[in-house]
Amino acid sequence: MTTDARSLRALLLASAVVLAALPACAGANEARHGDSVDVSKYPPEIQSAYRVFARRCSRCHTLARPLNAHIEDPQHWIRYVHRMRLQPGSGIDHTNADVILRFLLYYHRPKTAPDGGKP
Numbered sequence: 001m002t003t004d005a006r007s008l009r010a011l012l013l014a015s016a017v018v019l020a021a022l023p024a025c026a027g028a029n030e031a032r033h034g035d036s037v038d039v040s041k042y043p044p045e046i047q048s049a050y051r052v053f054a055r056r057c058s059r060c061h062t063l064a065r066p067l068n069a070h071i072e073d074p075q076h077w078i079r080y081v082h083r084m085r086l087q088p089g090s091g092i093d094h095t096n097a098d099v100i101l102r103f104l105l106y107y108h109r110p111k112t113a114p115d116g117g118k119p
């Protein structure tokens with residue numbers, strides 16, 4: 001075997017390993033790291049807003065997407081929730097959108113907030 005063929009074979013093996021590992025994390029509804037929040041210490045109204053968020057915003061992608069987004073600008077979130085609401089079949093109406101925004105703005109409040117930001 002030439003060196004080229006050997007490195008090609010190593011490359012193929014490496015991609016086979018990567019592909020084999022993929023299905024383990026491909027399940028749309030599986031809980032993953034960063035995919036949920038312990039809201040037990042949040043104010044009660046934020047806890048109930050979280051439940052709406054968790055239900056509505058996990059339909060098309062995992063919650064990790066909005067949870068891990070490094071967005072602290074409220075305007076940005078208002079635009080996002082609006083955009084997601086307009087996705088076909090989002091099941092999100094104006095009332096839901098307002099509630100969801102309340103959770104997102106709380107969760108992503110700046111770390112410079114008087115209470116130190118995220119718990």
Ligand code: HEC
Binds near residue numbers: 066069080087088092
């Ligand atoms: C009907 C399907 C659907 C629902 C419901 C939905 N999303 Fe999305 N979301 C998408 C799609 C499609 C994309 C990728 C395309 C895009 O960015 O517009 C996306 C992307 C995102 C991103 C990442 C954008 C980026 O630039 O990485 C965030 C953040 C997000 N969604 C937040 C939310 C929030 C918050 C909710 C609940 C209010 C929500 N999504 C509900 C379909 C949906």
